[in-house]
Amino acid sequence: MSEVAIDREIDRSKLSVSDEVAIEITAMNKWYGDFHVLRDISLTVNRGERIVVCGPSGSGKSTLIRCINRLEEHQKGTIVVDGIELSSDLKNIDKIRSEVGMCFQHFNLFPHLSVLDNCTLAPIWVRKEPRKEAEDRAMHYLERVKIADQALKFPGQLSGGQQQRVAIARSLCMNPRIMLFDEPTSALDPEMIKEVLDVMVDLAETGMTMICVTHEMGFARQVANRVIFMDQGQIIEQNEPEEFFNNPQSDRTKLFLSQILSH
Amino acid sequence: MSDSRKPFVASGDIPPSPPPSSVVGPVAWVRENLFSSIPNAIMTLVGAFIIYSLLASVIPWLFLDSVWNATSLGNCREIDDGACLAVIKERYLQFIYGFYPDEERWRSVLAFVLMVVAVWPVLFAGAPRKMLYASALYPAVAYWLIWGGTIWGPVGVMLGPIIAIIAYRILAPVLRGTSMEEGIANILAILFAVAVIVLWWMFGVEIFDGTLNSIVSIGLPVVESSKIGGFLLSLIIGVSGIAGSFPLGIALALGRRSNLLFIKAMSTGFIEFIRGVPLITLLFVASTLLNYFLPPGTSFDIILRVVIMVTIFAAAYMAEVIRGGLAALPKGQYEAADALGLDYWKSMRLIILPQALKISIPGIVNTFIGLFKDTTLVSVIGLLDPVGILNPIRADQNWNGIVWELYGFIAIFFFVFCFGMSRYSQYLERKLQTGHR
Numbered sequence: 001m002s003e004v005a006i007d008r009e010i011d012r013s014k015l016s017v018s019d020e021v022a023i024e025i026t027a028m029n030k031w032y033g034d035f036h037v038l039r040d041i042s043l044t045v046n047r048g049e050r051i052v053v054c055g056p057s058g059s060g061k062s063t064l065i066r067c068i069n070r071l072e073e074h075q076k077g078t079i080v081v082d083g084i085e086l087s088s089d090l091k092n093i094d095k096i097r098s099e100v101g102m103c104f105q106h107f108n109l110f111p112h113l114s115v116l117d118n119c120t121l122a123p124i125w126v127r128k129e130p131r132k133e134a135e136d137r138a139m140h141y142l143e144r145v146k147i148a149d150q151a152l153k154f155p156g157q158l159s160g161g162q163q164q165r166v167a168i169a170r171s172l173c174m175n176p177r178i179m180l181f182d183e184p185t186s187a188l189d190p191e192m193i194k195e196v197l198d199v200m201v202d203l204a205e206t207g208m209t210m211i212c213v214t215h216e217m218g219f220a221r222q223v224a225n226r227v228i229f230m231d232q233g234q235i236i237e238q239n240e241p242e243e244f245f246n247n248p249q250s251d252r253t254k255l256f257l258s259q260i261l262s263h
Numbered sequence: 264m265s266d267s268r269k270p271f272v273a274s275g276d277i278p279p280s281p282p283p284s285s286v287v288g289p290v291a292w293v294r295e296n297l298f299s300s301i302p303n304a305i306m307t308l309v310g311a312f313i314i315y316s317l318l319a320s321v322i323p324w325l326f327l328d329s330v331w332n333a334t335s336l337g338n339c340r341e342i343d344d345g346a347c348l349a350v351i352k353e354r355y356l357q358f359i360y361g362f363y364p365d366e367e368r369w370r371s372v373l374a375f376v377l378m379v380v381a382v383w384p385v386l387f388a389g390a391p392r393k394m395l396y397a398s399a400l401y402p403a404v405a406y407w408l409i410w411g412g413t414i415w416g417p418v419g420v421m422l423g424p425i426i427a428i429i430a431y432r433i434l435a436p437v438l439r440g441t442s443m444e445e446g447i448a449n450i451l452a453i454l455f456a457v458a459v460i461v462l463w464w465m466f467g468v469e470i471f472d473g474t475l476n477s478i479v480s481i482g483l484p485v486v487e488s489s490k491i492g493g494f495l496l497s498l499i500i501g502v503s504g505i506a507g508s509f510p511l512g513i514a515l516a517l518g519r520r521s522n523l524l525f526i527k528a529m530s531t532g533f534i535e536f537i538r539g540v541p542l543i544t545l546l547f548v549a550s551t552l553l554n555y556f557l558p559p560g561t562s563f564d565i566i567l568r569v570v571i572m573v574t575i576f577a578a579a580y581m582a583e584v585i586r587g588g589l590a591a592l593p594k595g596q597y598e599a600a601d602a603l604g605l606d607y608w609k610s611m612r613l614i615i616l617p618q619a620l621k622i623s624i625p626g627i628v629n630t631f632i633g634l635f636k637d638t639t640l641v642s643v644i645g646l647l648d649p650v651g652i653l654n655p656i657r658a659d660q661n662w663n664g665i666v667w668e669l670y671g672f673i674a675i676f677f678f679v680f681c682f683g684m685s686r687y688s689q690y691l692e693r694k695l696q697t698g699h700r
Contacts, residue, residue, distance in 0.1 A: 071598055098604040108599035112617050122603040
């Protein structure tokens with residue numbers, strides 16, 4: 001768990017937060033069988049916020065964000081995304097999923113399709129866009145993540161950092177209003193982590209609402225406006241990054257920070 | 264020798280250089296691969312001896328001493344003591360066509376040629392896509408060519424799906440406009456379409472056929488199923504079975520993995536029951552019992568019944584092979600498809616099935632090859648496939664006692680087709696290697 005330095009100038013004036021609520025989670029509980037994995041989670045995310053969720057493994061951080069786009073179901077409490085409540089109604093789920101983009105730890109690109117086809121698949125088949133328009137948009141986002149020259153290659157021919165950037169572009173092609181990141185750099189070699197973090201910082205500067213599960217504390221310090229610490233299914237502490245890192249309140253937070261920030 | 268543990272900094276790049284040239288040449292290859300050690304050398308000599316004995320007995324029997332022109336087995340033995348291939352020369356038409364009338368034989372040849380044309384664009388992606396229209400029409404054309412009758416019968420049958428789709432398109436919007444839930448409206452419309460197609464096939468086709476026939480009579484002389492035999496019959500049953508069991512197997516595999524309990528239970532029960540009984544029992548059911556279960560007066564053609572049974576049988580095996588492929592796919596693929604907002608059918612069609620089927624190609628082709636060879640079992644219920652034709656031939660006084668030549672001929676036929684399928688599968692696997700890591 002290294003601290004990769006983000007050494008470019010981050011224009012913090014661009015990182016603004018609006019008053020509009022993007023995600024509202026109220027008293028959410030989830031069980032895997034008998035195991036109580038998420039306990040009484042309450043969280044409000046405004047549009048434009050960048051939230052970093054950290055914690056030891058098994059704390060439920062990934063499960064939490066996977067509940068937001070219904071990759072996991074919650075048994076108690078409510079989750080409201082963009083004004084739509086998450087229930088078993090398939091239409092609502094599909095609507096929410098087209099507004100919420102997700103990037104996975106293991107990229108999950110479609111290996112049988114080229115990079116360009118990976119990005120145009122959802123706009124063409126879900127939004128029913130014409131192919132030309134979808135391809136233009138895909139090339140635009142591929143350029144933004146600086147990988148446009150690999151558009152016709154297949155995922156198996158790319159490095160890990162390149163694949164993750166394609167995955168981010170793929171999610172952006174659906175014009176989501178919220179982006180979820182599930183440990184996006186954990187499977188990458190250290191020299192590739194920086195290129196992915198740069199893309200995520202760019203994204204933050206455009207005002208995207210982001211929830212990021214990550215161990216990259218440099219990213220949290222520089223870009224996040226809130227850091228949440230979870231342990232054993234509960235939100236233990238949440239604060240602005242400066243306060244969180246310099247002044248942790250709970251003992252468990254202090255223990256966690258001491259483990260990851262020193263080596 | 265320098266001390267390689269001392270601190271060290273590389274002074275420049277080491278350029279890549281070619282590997283050392285090894286000792287090459289046939290003598291070196293033989294020495295290395297065949298005689299590298301005493302056990303290897305012994306195995307080489309034993310293997311060479313086995314190959315030699317095989318060739319020494321087969322080649323004279325099959326090529327040097329074989330008899331092509333004779334009138335009976337006894338006659339063969341008088342001329343020479345090799346393979347009596349005269350029986351094949353005399354009876355090869357029976358092997359290929361069964362008892363198909365001689366003057367209509369061109370129809371089955373044409374059907375075979377059209378089959379190659381129809382299957383080509385399905386197997387090879389480089390072919391023009393327009394050919395797929397010909398492939399869709401092929402079943403009706405082939406049926407008409409082989410069995411004869413009026414052309415309106417097959418046309419009527421092919422119209423069935425089109426009529427069903429029109430019925431669905433008419434009813435679905437009407438139902439959706441009412442107050443019932445959209446999912447239920449869709450299901451009712453589908454059930455209506457299914458009812459329409461069944462009724463059309465049972466009653467409408469006859470009426471359609473009769474009326475159009477009285478206006479314009481286009482037809483070929485009828486050839487009954489009892490006359491169809493030989494390799495023609497094997498290909499009919501095999502190709503129909505393969506084409507039918509593939510989509511049915513996919514449907515059963517998806518059904519078994521479904522979250523809907525009813526569909527899952529039905530699929531599982533179907534698969535386990537069919538896999539639990541031998542194909543021969545299903546064929547007996549087809550030939551004897553099925554008539555008791557159908558309304559009196561309806562009689563299904565025997566070949567159609569056999570094709571249905573063979574298709575169902577292969578579909579059960581295919582379902583398990585494909586289910587293995589679906590399970591081998593990383594869960595992340597399903598999740599990524601979900602996260603992008605693709606619904607169940609779209610994610611299956613665009614993401615999951617292309618990858619799962621590619622993984623399952625060896626198992627799928629295995630099932631096809633097994634199915635094709637299983638078609639010889641129909642000789643047990645009296646159909647005249649190549650193995651079934653053997654018995655009349657051997658019962659003939661002239662050829663009483665002949666064994667190897669006949670079975671060898673059938674074996675070569677099956678080998679050509681099965682090995683062809685195997686090579687195609689390897690071609691397909693190579694072609695679909697899209698740079699996976």
